[in-house]
Amino acid sequence: MTTTIFATHHYNYPQNFIEMKPKITRLEQAIKKLETNLINADAEILEQRLASHLGLQVDYASELNANQLLAATTIEGKVLVIAGAGSGKTKTLTYRTSYLIENGVSPKEILLLTFTRKAANEIKNRARTLLTSRLLDNNPIDGKALNDITSGTFHSFCNMLLRQYSGLLGINPRFTILDTGDSEDAIDLTHKEKKYPTKITNQAFPRKKTLQNIFSTSRNRRIPIRHLIESSYPDIAVHIPVIEQLAIDFHEYKRANHLYDFDDIISQVVRHLKRNDTFRQLLQNQYRYIMVDEYQDTNIPQKELIDLMCAPASVSLMVVGDDNQSIYAFRGANYENILLFGESYPEAKLIKLEQNYRSTPAVLDYINALSAQITLGYQKQLYSDVSMEGIKPVFRRLSDESKEAKYIADKILESKSDYDYQDFAVLCRTSFQSNYVQLEFMERNIPFIVVGGIRFIERRHIKDVLAFVKILYNPNDTIAWHRILTLFKGVGSVTATRLTQAINADNNSFAPLITTKFTKKSTQLEPLYKMLSKASQAESVEAIIELILDFYMPVLKINEDNWRERSEDFRVLKNLASEHDSLDSFLENLALDPPNDSVATAGVPEQGEESIDKNRDKVTISTIHSAKGLEWSVVFVNSLVDGMTPHYRSLSDFEELEEERKLFYVACSRAKARLFLTAPDYFSSYSGYFDKVSRFVAEVPADTITVLTVKQPIDESDDPVWW
DNA sequence: AACCCGAGGTTTTTT
DNA sequence: ACCTCGGGTT
Numbered sequence A: 001m002t003t004t005i006f007a008t009h010h011y012n013y014p015q016n017f018i019e020m021k022p023k024i025t026r027l028e029q030a031i032k033k034l035e036t037n038l039i040n041a042d043a044e045i046l047e048q049r050l051a052s053h054l055g056l057q058v059d060y061a062s063e064l065n066a067n068q069l070l071a072a073t074t075i076e077g078k079v080l081v082i083a084g085a086g087s088g089k090t091k092t093l094t095y096r097t098s099y100l101i102e103n104g105v106s107p108k109e110i111l112l113l114t115f116t117r118k119a120a121n122e123i124k125n126r127a128r129t130l131l132t133s134r135l136l137d138n139n140p141i142d143g144k145a146l147n148d149i150t151s152g153t154f155h156s157f158c159n160m161l162l163r164q165y166s167g168l169l170g171i172n173p174r175f176t177i178l179d180t181g182d183s184e185d186a187i188d189l190t191h192k193e194k195k196y197p198t199k200i201t202n203q204a205f206p207r208k209k210t211l212q213n214i215f216s217t218s219r220n221r222r223i224p225i226r227h228l229i230e231s232s233y234p235d236i237a238v239h240i241p242v243i244e245q246l247a248i249d250f251h252e253y254k255r256a257n258h259l260y261d262f263d264d265i266i267s268q269v270v271r272h273l274k275r276n277d278t279f280r281q282l283l284q285n286q287y288r289y290i291m292v293d294e295y296q297d298t299n300i301p302q303k304e305l306i307d308l309m310c311a312p313a314s315v316s317l318m319v320v321g322d323d324n325q326s327i328y329a330f331r332g333a334n335y336e337n338i339l340l341f342g343e344s345y346p347e348a349k350l351i352k353l354e355q356n357y358r359s360t361p362a363v364l365d366y367i368n369a370l371s372a373q374i375t376l377g378y379q380k381q382l383y384s385d386v387s388m389e390g391i392k393p394v395f396r397r398l399s400d401e402s403k404e405a406k407y408i409a410d411k412i413l414e415s416k417s418d419y420d421y422q423d424f425a426v427l428c429r430t431s432f433q434s435n436y437v438q439l440e441f442m443e444r445n446i447p448f449i450v451v452g453g454i455r456f457i458e459r460r461h462i463k464d465v466l467a468f469v470k471i472l473y474n475p476n477d478t479i480a481w482h483r484i485l486t487l488f489k490g491v492g493s494v495t496a497t498r499l500t501q502a503i504n505a506d507n508n509s510f511a512p513l514i515t516t517k518f519t520k521k522s523t524q525l526e527p528l529y530k531m532l533s534k535a536s537q538a539e540s541v542e543a544i545i546e547l548i549l550d551f552y553m554p555v556l557k558i559n560e561d562n563w564r565e566r567s568e569d570f571r572v573l574k575n576l577a578s579e580h581d582s583l584d585s586f587l588e589n590l591a592l593d594p595p596n597d598s599v600a601t602a603g604v605p606e607q608g609e610e611s612i613d614k615n616r617d618k619v620t621i622s623t624i625h626s627a628k629g630l631e632w633s634v635v636f637v638n639s640l641v642d643g644m645t646p647h648y649r650s651l652s653d654f655e656e657l658e659e660e661r662k663l664f665y666v667a668c669s670r671a672k673a674r675l676f677l678t679a680p681d682y683f684s685s686y687s688g689y690f691d692k693v694s695r696f697v698a699e700v701p702a703d704t705i706t707v708l709t710v711k712q713p714i715d716e717s718d719d720p721v722w723w
Numbered sequence B: 001a002a003c004c005c006g007a008g009g010t011t012t013t014t015t
Numbered sequence C: 001a002c003c004t005c006g007g008g009t010t
Helices: A017-035 A043-051 A066-073 A089-102 A117-133 A143-148 A154-164 A180-194 A208-220 A225-232 A234-256 A262-275 A277-286 A300-309 A361-372 A401-417 A431-443 A460-473 A478-485 A493-505 A525-535 A541-559 A563-567 A569-578 A583-592 A609-616 A654-668
Strands: A078-083 A110-113 A150-152 A176-178 A259-261 A289-292 A316-321 A349-353 A394-398 A424-428 A448-451 A597-602 A619-623 A632-637 A671-680 A683-685 A688-690 A706-708
Touching (some): A066 A089, A089 A143, A154 A583, A176 A583, A180 A208, A208 A225, A208 A300, A234 A259, A289 A300, A394 A401, A478 A493, A563 A569, A654 A671
Parallel strands (some): A394 A671
16 A cells, blocks of 8 residues: 555545446456557567668668557558657657658558647658658658648548538538637527527526537537436426427528538538548548547547548558547547547557656656556556656645745746746646736746637637638628627627628628618628628738728727727738638638637747747746647646646546546646646635645655645745645 | 616636 | 626617
8 A cells, every 4th residue: 555645635536436337347348458459569570670671761760669660660450559648659650651651652642630730740841851851862752742641630631621522522612610609609699590488487598608518519429419418417408309409400500501610520521421432432542541649539520530431441540649648528529439449440459659758757657656546548657768867746735826826936936047938837727727827927027928718719809800701701601790790889689680691692792781771770881891892802811801900990999998909919810811822721720720829928028030039938828738749847737726626527527537637647747857736725616615635646656746845944934734 | 679787607628 | 706698778
């Protein structure tokens, strides 16, 4: 029995653990079975692989470790690669890509699906460098050919398919994409149009946000709406029949107006793959080598997509992931996909990458201890061959959140001689947990950048401007019309709907805007008409944005008192526009690969050209979710109170709690050299009062971590005893 | 039909 | 402490 830090604490285990037992057993069996297909880089295999490398440009054997080499050179059949944190996953995919090409695979046959487009481009570019930098005398490989590799996120790939094969699929290629907020609006509009009751026996109808959530979860996790509501939203059960009907109406509404939400983009492709044999065979013949990154975060439709494309034995599939890092169930990801891979592909091979190149042994010991607490998963133990042990992670409790922030700032300034600002990151469970940290950093003049939280694309004024662009691209986009028209005083929901209908009925001409019936509602409609007419003739995306802004700025000034601040964002928007030469690529990029950093930065003011390096040197403040895949020398994780991390909403559900545990694992495994964990004494909100240290900190063996107690002379006099 | 105001429920994470 | 929704008012 190992000693844990807070042995006296008692945490209630989720009640549904018993019900979960059969499912857990099934998953365990699938894991066990696939474990028997594990291949290891033994001497014989390696020798075989090395022999086949004669004549290749890249020296795979000396640049990869044994199992990386195995993964990079196993190019036929179905393979699952379990890639632990910091095990060189991107490197392996890069070398595999290069290996495929050196073995005569055409770049056009390669499909690379990753979590972000950035990751896809990185792999492509690194593979290019790899292949072309070795270019000696007669290198037959053209670096440009790598552009023919199809790569991107599931969403961008499916979006491309829908547009490119629109003829074959019988759909309109000029559709617009609804983000989550737009979907909510569309649900609301459908609801109002159909005039469904908003109350039954005094029970209010759920909000649009809740509805969007229900619809999306129902589709991504394949749970009928009725069951989902009965199990997760029991208090709105009286509304089930209406909600079910609304789901159908909502879907028809989207189809009628050429609107696709995030879920449609994937699901519609899956639907076509199932029904359209020509389409399916086309893709199966085209993409012969498929690689999927972050497989643990795929949802059911995404898994189905892969399964359909990979049905022929001749299609090679390698999925890469880490079951310890599945943290997206809330948006429908299904952690079972990776655990049940052996069920879908009984012949699949399993390869594990367990050598860690990121963290010191001291940090690794800790994250291995965290990993041991995760109930389900493939056997794994990260190891390092670095001999310097490093410093153990530190846990410190402080009286409140501002003291926590102070402590973090102190530590950063203390170790500033060893590191740059950009070597630090503060990782938070929720974005608002960074508020105190931001304040403290501003006061102490520590430059920082905030990642996660309210994003660029979701700001009201940005969405407004994009609505104009969307209309120019798809005049059927009723959601965008509605958004624009209700900006004007005198035009409300009813007029907007009527006007939108008139436009659509008039073959999408803008003419109804200048009929007297509507112009008397607002003087803005005529200028709008002129602007749209002009913009539809404009030469470039940038010119269109300029025209829209000329029109929109006065409106913004009337509607928002902080218009000056908001209009700063338009420079970013104009820059983005200048990078695109067509409306579809511009809109697609913003919808599916939006700029991630919030513009919120502080500290070092801009000082012109030379200070670019200085502007990069900032501490990162990020949500844990947005930190996935990244690493820093020094990592802080705050708010480690049970109820904040794990979040109180997940305490009663076994699977949700497991995901929180994995989230903490992701956070800690970002650290290269130092890991600081902090917790305030308590946290209270309308949902309760929480004062126990996070169970994730409490449950690991005490010798893996240094716990600072009251005895430590850190500038806090009123540090209470907390265990 | 639009707008204003007050009440009540709300807050995790994001392609 | 915040935003969304509903109801009453203009």
